[in-house]
Amino acid sequence: MSVAEVIPVPAEPVAPAALAVKKRAVSVETIGMTKRFGGFTALGDVSVRIGAGTVHALLGENGAGKSTLVKCIMGFYQPTGGQLLVDDREAVIASPRDAHERGLGMVYQHFTLIPSLTAAENLVISRPHVSAVINWRAEKRRLEEFMARMPFQIPLDRPVAELAAGQKQKLEILKQLYLESRFLILDEPTSVLTPQEAEEVLGLLKGMANAGDLTILMITHKFREVEAFAEDVSVLRRGQLTGHGRVTDLSRQEMAAMMIGSKTIAAVVQRVGEPDRDKPVLDLDGLAVVDRSGLRSTNIDALRVHSREVVGIAGVSGNGQKELAEALGGQLKPTAGRIAVDGVRYLGTRDETRSHQVRFIPEEPLKNACVPNMSVAENLSFRTFDEDGDRQVVWLRQGRIRALARSLVERFGVKTASIAAPVATLSGGNVQRAVLARELTGEVELLIVTNPCFGLDFTAVAEIRSQIIDARNRGAAVLLISEDLDEILELSDRILVMSEGRIVYETDRANADLGAIGQHMAGHH
Amino acid sequence: MESDIGWWGVLIAVIGGAIRVSTPFLFVSLGETITEKAGRINLGLEGTLVFGAMIGYGTAVLLSEAWVANALAADPTVRVDVRMYESAAWIGVLVAGVAGSIFGVVHGILCSFKRVNDIALGIALMLLGTGLAFYFGKPFIQPVAPDLPAIPLGNWSDVPQIQAALRVNVLFLIGIALAFVLWWALRNTRLGLIVRVVGDNADAARALGYNVNLVRTLATGAGGVFAGIGGAYLSLYYPGSWNEGISSGQGLMAVALVIFARWNPIGCFYAALLFGGAGALGPALQSVGVTQGTYLFNAAPYLLTLGIMILTSSRSRALAGAPGELSITR
Numbered sequence: 001m002s003v004a005e006v007i008p009v010p011a012e013p014v015a016p017a018a019l020a021v022k023k024r025a026v027s028v029e030t031i032g033m034t035k036r037f038g039g040f041t042a043l044g045d046v047s048v049r050i051g052a053g054t055v056h057a058l059l060g061e062n063g064a065g066k067s068t069l070v071k072c073i074m075g076f077y078q079p080t081g082g083q084l085l086v087d088d089r090e091a092v093i094a095s096p097r098d099a100h101e102r103g104l105g106m107v108y109q110h111f112t113l114i115p116s117l118t119a120a121e122n123l124v125i126s127r128p129h130v131s132a133v134i135n136w137r138a139e140k141r142r143l144e145e146f147m148a149r150m151p152f153q154i155p156l157d158r159p160v161a162e163l164a165a166g167q168k169q170k171l172e173i174l175k176q177l178y179l180e181s182r183f184l185i186l187d188e189p190t191s192v193l194t195p196q197e198a199e200e201v202l203g204l205l206k207g208m209a210n211a212g213d214l215t216i217l218m219i220t221h222k223f224r225e226v227e228a229f230a231e232d233v234s235v236l237r238r239g240q241l242t243g244h245g246r247v248t249d250l251s252r253q254e255m256a257a258m259m260i261g262s263k264t265i266a267a268v269v270q271r272v273g274e275p276d277r278d279k280p281v282l283d284l285d286g287l288a289v290v291d292r293s294g295l296r297s298t299n300i301d302a303l304r305v306h307s308r309e310v311v312g313i314a315g316v317s318g319n320g321q322k323e324l325a326e327a328l329g330g331q332l333k334p335t336a337g338r339i340a341v342d343g344v345r346y347l348g349t350r351d352e353t354r355s356h357q358v359r360f361i362p363e364e365p366l367k368n369a370c371v372p373n374m375s376v377a378e379n380l381s382f383r384t385f386d387e388d389g390d391r392q393v394v395w396l397r398q399g400r401i402r403a404l405a406r407s408l409v410e411r412f413g414v415k416t417a418s419i420a421a422p423v424a425t426l427s428g429g430n431v432q433r434a435v436l437a438r439e440l441t442g443e444v445e446l447l448i449v450t451n452p453c454f455g456l457d458f459t460a461v462a463e464i465r466s467q468i469i470d471a472r473n474r475g476a477a478v479l480l481i482s483e484d485l486d487e488i489l490e491l492s493d494r495i496l497v498m499s500e501g502r503i504v505y506e507t508d509r510a511n512a513d514l515g516a517i518g519q520h521m522a523g524h525h
Numbered sequence: 526m527e528s529d530i531g532w533w534g535v536l537i538a539v540i541g542g543a544i545r546v547s548t549p550f551l552f553v554s555l556g557e558t559i560t561e562k563a564g565r566i567n568l569g570l571e572g573t574l575v576f577g578a579m580i581g582y583g584t585a586v587l588l589s590e591a592w593v594a595n596a597l598a599a600d601p602t603v604r605v606d607v608r609m610y611e612s613a614a615w616i617g618v619l620v621a622g623v624a625g626s627i628f629g630v631v632h633g634i635l636c637s638f639k640r641v642n643d644i645a646l647g648i649a650l651m652l653l654g655t656g657l658a659f660y661f662g663k664p665f666i667q668p669v670a671p672d673l674p675a676i677p678l679g680n681w682s683d684v685p686q687i688q689a690a691l692r693v694n695v696l697f698l699i700g701i702a703l704a705f706v707l708w709w710a711l712r713n714t715r716l717g718l719i720v721r722v723v724g725d726n727a728d729a730a731r732a733l734g735y736n737v738n739l740v741r742t743l744a745t746g747a748g749g750v751f752a753g754i755g756g757a758y759l760s761l762y763y764p765g766s767w768n769e770g771i772s773s774g775q776g777l778m779a780v781a782l783v784i785f786a787r788w789n790p791i792g793c794f795y796a797a798l799l800f801g802g803a804g805a806l807g808p809a810l811q812s813v814g815v816t817q818g819t820y821l822f823n824a825a826p827y828l829l830t831l832g833i834m835i836l837t838s839s840r841s842r843a844l845a846g847a848p849g850e851l852s853i854t855r
Contacts, residue, residue: 096732096734097734112726112728112729112732113726113729114721114722114725114726114729114730115725115726115849116721116725116846116848116849117718117721117722117725121712121718124718125715125718125719125722125733126733128734130715130718131715132714132715132716133713133714133715134713134714134715134718136713
């Protein structure tokens with residue numbers, strides 16, 4: 001027995017981790033939960049019971065009311081009507097702080113860690129009570145004891161900024177356990193984890209739940225995860241509870257029907273024709289790019305995309321995909337190597353993109369491909385406003401710009417109040433449609449797409465994927481960089497995996513093996 | 526002018542100068558470090574420095590005059606105690622710190638409003654601070670205020686230059702201590718961690734239940750105290766009088782110095798010594814008879830600022846160690 005165990009440390013408040021053994025999982029139930037914003041009902045009369053020690057999936061499309069429900073439980077919103085029961089007793093939760101006191105915790109999709117602080121500092125400062133002077137020796141000892149009981153480990157004394165996305169996600173979960181949350185809400189937990197990491201983390205959490213230590217509510221829109229990890233599922237659509245039950249009693253079709261209702265979704269266009277292997281369009285050779293922090297370097301030894309071919313680059317966010325995309329877009333200057341389009345050196349100038357017909361659909365298009373406060377019409381004309389045939393124009397021809405905008409808005413179904421409205425007023429899906437309309441108009445020889453369907457609903461996703469395949473069928477070379485593995489598998493002729501700034505795996509469509517892809521994403525190669 | 530130590534005199538004078546000149550740099554940069562760690566930039570510290578110099582000096586002048594008059598009225602033959610003068614000077618330092626905190630808190634509160642830019646507001650406060658100092662400081666240009674006491678650490682030597690160089694002001698020692706305390710506190714106290722949290726990720730700080738604007742306002746206020754005291758050092762010790770050209774941009778350079786020091790309080794101490802030494806180079810060379818290019822040597826701190834900025838810059842890398850919420854790095 002060590003000295004520390006014999007002599008109690010009276011001055012310091014007891015670290016929550018020390019009490020964890022005594023607490024058990026809690027149940028949460030909403031009864032007729034309703035939330036209105038003005039005339040809009042975001043959540044209407046939703047009753048869900050999440051039993052203690054279970055893993056419960058909350059399924060729904062974007063905008064279905066999942067976040068609203070969860071925010072009402074966590075005290076970010078005050079419900080307009082309805083009751084909340086915690087451990088079968090009525091609870092009024094006025095703020096996130098109240099929720100924490102009752103053992104409710106949430107792991108957000110965006111990270112709430114402080115980048116320059118170490119993992120240990122992040123954990124300690126997240127506690128409601130921290131002594132004025134922090135005794136790091138004692139804290140470290142307690143943290144080590146805590147970590148010893150935890151199912152997964154992360155380095156404690158490195159700044160969080162240096163951790164990979166998956167490790168940050170694990171730290172977010174550890175933080176909730178450290179704060180001894182007994183009811184854990186996970187918001188799209190697998191968006192930054194590899195399939196194996198997801199398996200590991202969710203599997204271990206499920207183990208804790210089944211042991212009666214924890215209750216888990218998992219927000220997701222992936223059926224695969226629901227089936228793999230959850231025992232119960234509740235489905236929301238347009239703020240209404242459209243179904244619930246044991247996962248084992250429901251088929252994917254039934255869940256999909258609850259999620260999207262009766263509307264039919266057009267199947268993605270069929271691919272027509274085979275890749276033209278004799279006609280490489282994009283050719284990277286020994287490309288090296290250093291990211292903006294100057295710490296991580298991305299090295300692409302060789303990458304070719306042929307005409308009528310979709311090359312999908314899979315990988316967990318933050319493994320060099322962004323740097324690759326920015327190098328191709330001319331935003332980052334490569335430190336070495338060569339980018340060639342049609343066999344000619346390519347530097348990303350406007351003249352080059354025009355003569356080679358290179359088009360981009362970057363991630364977060366409102367930020368990276370639009371000028372938010374300029375009108376829809378102006379944004380749609382960025383590729384063409386300054387040219388008239390082969391000549392550069394001096395005076396803009398507003399009539400032509402407006403006519404182009406009107407035709408694109410109609411053809412691509414962009415929902416906007418007017419073509420004169422600022423593009424920032426459009427919803428995410430419509431901004432994406434507008435950018436797609438601009439980039440896919442005219443001849444396209446090379447298309448570089450990053451996470452094109454992030455955060456969009458089923459209907460928009462199907463349309464946008466169809467447009468990409470359509471461009472491919474017309475002969476375009478497409479480089480698709482996506483964190484959504486399903487999307488990669490659906491669209492690609494050839495699949496590459498990036499990990500730690502390198503291409504570590506390549507397979508063609510016919511032989512694609514999810515297990516092997518996942519392993520390479522995780523860096524096991 | 527001792528000829529037997531020759532060029533050594535330059536080195537000794539530079540070291541002595543570094544100690545004398547660095548103190549205001551040190552105080553202002555420590556104050557700015559606190560402010561920037563919390564996520565705001567206060568360029569107004571130049572104005573705070575000048576105002577602190579004026580009000581510290583003015584307080585010391587008025588107090589010492591009043592006390593001496595009182596003492597003489599009671600007993601016309603009394604010998605005035607030197608400690609009376611020292612107390613007046615210290616009270617001047619205190620008042621300068623309080624005035625600085627007011628400037629800082631004003632900056633902090635105004636920046637808490639939406640769409641108020643900390644840099645633009647800082648420039649406004651810089652001009653306001655110097656303007657107010659010039660306006661209220663007119664009557665104090667002539668009178669002589671008592672000096673802050675210095676500790677002679679050079680008495681072991683019989684070389685007068687060394688003795689002069691090592692007359693160290695108490696504020697310099699306090700500044701060093703503060704640099705180390707601050708360095709320790711930023712990682713070992715709750716307040717230190719809160720300041721860093723607020724400066725690095727405001728959303729996360731809000732999620733943890735901290736009032737971001739309050740923390741920043743207090744941090745800016747604390748920064749103002751430091752700058753005010755730095756100003757009092759200027760007028761009450763070195764150069765030791767109040768005039769309108771007293772700061773010559775030291776407050777602004779101290780802000781640059783924080784970036785050079787990578788937001789590390791101990792780094793601020795070394796950087797302040799370096800800048801102080803550079804500032805002493807011109808006068809030191811003059812003292813050994815180098816008169817050519819005096820103006821150029823006097824510009825050494827400014828050239829150093831430029832040089833350091835160019836040398837530590839990088840075309841591709843972002844600033845390492847910069848608090849994530851600073852408007853210059855976001």
